Amino acid sequence: MSRRLPQIVCLLFGLIMFTLYFLDHPTAKQINTLILVDYWQIIFAFTLVVGVISFIRNHVTAISRGNDRLYRLLSLFGVVLMPILALIWGIKGDSPFMWVFENVQVPLQSTVFSLLAFFVASAAFRGFHARSGPAAVLLIAAFLTILSRSSLEGLLPDFIPDIAVWVRNNPSMAARRAILIGIGLGSLTTSLRVILGIERTWLGGEK
Amino acid sequence: MTKITSRHYVFAGLFAVVTVSMMLNYSPDTVVSAETQKMYDFVESLPAGSTLIISFDHEASSLPEIRPLALAVLRHAFRNDIKLIGTALLSEGTGVGYRLMQQTANEFNKSYGVDYVYLGFKPQYIAAILSMGESISRTYPVDYLGKTYSEHPMLKDIDTYNDIAGVISIADGSLTTHWIEYGNARFGVRISAALTAAMVTTYDPYLSSGQLEAIVGGLRGAAEYEKLLNIGGGGKRGMLAQTASHLYVLILVIAGNVMYFRRRSSGRGNT
Numbered sequence: 001m002s003r004r005l006p007q008i009v010c011l012l013f014g015l016i017m018f019t020l021y022f023l024d025h026p027t028a029k030q031i032n033t034l035i036l037v038d039y040w041q042i043i044f045a046f047t048l049v050v051g052v053i054s055f056i057r058n059h060v061t062a063i064s065r066g067n068d069r070l071y072r073l074l075s076l077f078g079v080v081l082m083p084i085l086a087l088i089w090g091i092k093g094d095s096p097f098m099w100v101f102e103n104v105q106v107p108l109q110s111t112v113f114s115l116l117a118f119f120v121a122s123a124a125f126r127g128f129h130a131r132s133g134p135a136a137v138l139l140i141a142a143f144l145t146i147l148s149r150s151s152l153e154g155l156l157p158d159f160i161p162d163i164a165v166w167v168r169n170n171p172s173m174a175a176r177r178a179i180l181i182g183i184g185l186g187s188l189t190t191s192l193r194v195i196l197g198i199e200r201t202w203l204g205g206e207k
Numbered sequence: 208m209t210k211i212t213s214r215h216y217v218f219a220g221l222f223a224v225v226t227v228s229m230m231l232n233y234s235p236d237t238v239v240s241a242e243t244q245k246m247y248d249f250v251e252s253l254p255a256g257s258t259l260i261i262s263f264d265h266e267a268s269s270l271p272e273i274r275p276l277a278l279a280v281l282r283h284a285f286r287n288d289i290k291l292i293g294t295a296l297l298s299e300g301t302g303v304g305y306r307l308m309q310q311t312a313n314e315f316n317k318s319y320g321v322d323y324v325y326l327g328f329k330p331q332y333i334a335a336i337l338s339m340g341e342s343i344s345r346t347y348p349v350d351y352l353g354k355t356y357s358e359h360p361m362l363k364d365i366d367t368y369n370d371i372a373g374v375i376s377i378a379d380g381s382l383t384t385h386w387i388e389y390g391n392a393r394f395g396v397r398i399s400a401a402l403t404a405a406m407v408t409t410y411d412p413y414l415s416s417g418q419l420e421a422i423v424g425g426l427r428g429a430a431e432y433e434k435l436l437n438i439g440g441g442g443k444r445g446m447l448a449q450t451a452s453h454l455y456v457l458i459l460v461i462a463g464n465v466m467y468f469r470r471r472s473s474g475r476g477n478t
Contacts, residue, residue: 021393029341036338037346044330091302092351098302101267106303109268117452121221122214125459129467139460146457149404149427150450151235173411180412 003204007197014195055079141167217459224455228448234430234439235446242414243431246421247283249373249399255288257372258365262386263295263304264332269379269403270303275429275441276401277307277377283436285315285322290361292343292371293325293351296332296382304377305351319352320359327351332385340368340394373397373420383410387418401428 013035020032056079059072082097089095130136147156148164193199239247253259261281265273284291293308295301305325312323319325326347329335338346344356344366356362364370374396376383383400390396397420400410404425413419423432426449429442 033338033341033345036334036341040331040334092305101302102306105299106267106270109266110271113268114271118218118221121452121456121459122217124456125213125217125463127463128460129464131467139464143457143460146453149425150453151237151427151430151446152450153236153238168408168411169415172408173415176408177412 003200006203007200011195011197014191018195052079141171221452221455224451225448228451229445231447233447234443235450237427237430237434237443237446239431239434240428242421243423243428243435246280246399246401246423247432247435249421250280250283250287250289253287253289253372256290258290258292258361258370259284259372260292260294260374261304261308262374262376262378262382263293263300263307264297264376264378264380264382264386265303265403266297266299266379267303271441271445272403272426272429273303273377273379273401274307275426275445276423276432277304278311278440279429279432279436279438279442280375280377280401280423281307281311282314282438283432285311285317286436288322289372291323292362292365293323293327294335294339294347295328296335296385298328298330300377301328301351320354321361324359324362325351332382333389336385336389337393340390340396342366368394368396371396373399375399375401377401379403379406381406381409383419384413387413391418404428 017035020028056076059076063069063072082100085095085097085100089097091097128139130139144160144164145167148161190199194202281291291308293304295304308323308325312319317323327350329346335346347356349355350359368390374386374390376386376398378400379402383398383402386398391398399420400422402410402422402424404427407422407424410419410422414422426442426445429440430446433440433442
């Protein structure tokens with residue numbers, strides 16, 4: 001029964017939402033809005049609670065075992081501090097919460113993200129070699145694309161940006177389309193399997 | 208002590224290239240691409256007084272690239288007297304979006320509630336997009352500042368996507384896809400996007416099929432947009448550093464390949 005009930009709820013709401021998507025009747029619209037605006041948000045709030053509990057448990061366990069104790073303590077400190085700041089002074093405008101967000105989180109995240117450029121440069125030097133025919137084609141395409149995205153107008157022959165545009169609009173887009181169609185079909189089949197109860201791993205690992 | 212390897216020289220080289228280029232007070236000229244021109248023309252085609260939703264669908268990490276893009280689009284809209292509704296589908300974009308809208312609105316003497324409103328963040332992006340199609344006022348009963356929806360004169364006649372001219376999603380990931388798949392496919396609202404450079408090719412099929420109205424992408428896109436607006440900005444300022452670092456990476460690729468083929472011809476490595 002512990003598995004049957006969630007499966008029934010999943011089937012029921014899967015069918016309801018699927019049907020509501022195509023209905024234009026005012027009552028259908030009202031139900032749709034009610035589910036989207038209210039119920040979905042309540043579920044989201046519970047997922048946040050689960051996430052926070054899981055985060056705290058994971059870090060407390062790691063700290064008790066002595067793994068990366070300082071970093072994990074700092075993370076936990078952040079998880080405790082930010083809600084306190086938000087509860088006392090709010091999260092808008094010139095609040096301390098926003099100060100921490102703008103002066104700690106934004107620079108930290110931007111810095112970590114920008115480190116990618118260094119790894120890309122290193123990988124380009126150490127690994128981006130024309131080892132085979134396809135690798136050489138990839139290398140040339142990347143070369144032309146990078147050149148076309150730089151401000152080198154006047155220094156480059158006109159055909160280089162033209163070739164880069166052709167690569168983007170033909171082979172690249174064909175591959176993207178194939179991937180998108182594959183994702184779409186995959187999502188459709190997975191959703192149907194979940195709604196119909198064929199796929200049950202989300203209930204706890206059983207195939 | 209860690210032994211210094213070729214990787215460290217590569218890192219140091221990139222740091223030097225970016226730092227020196229940022230210190231030089233020079234911005235290379237940029238030719239405007241067809242896609243940026245299309246985005247500019249789309250905003251330009253909207254009559255004064257029409258309303259756009261600007262959705263800040265990005266994280267804090269991409270702010271250095273997103274900020275010039277967002278500012279250019281916001282400046283264009285405010286310059287043309289287009290009314291703006293700000294939203295955010297990612298929590299991190301919420302505060303950033305409000306700051307950017309407020310800053311740009313001040314530049315053009317625009318008033319909150321009359322020329323622009325910031326509705327803020329709504330969790331669960333798919334639900335938010337779908338429910339805004341049914342009723343924006345029901346989805347956002349209060350705005351980011353805690354004022355009720357009905358308090359704002361500019362929102363008086365706006366309740367669904369039928370009442371707005373389009374959505375511009377400022378994104379660093381796949382959230383624009385949801386605007387296309389739900390906002391455009393379900394409700395027919397026109398979607399455009401200001402994207403980080405890495406995401407541009409992801410949206411090419413949507414642009415080609417017409418599901419996406421227009422795209423402006425990356426720092427170069429921002430520089431091109433600033434050129435069209437005849438203003439300076441972060442895009443123009445950053446183009447020298449971007450161009451220099453691109454050339455640096457290309458030199459590294461060439462050097463790496465030369466070394467690889469020399470090694471291979473001397474029989475010291477064939478992988």
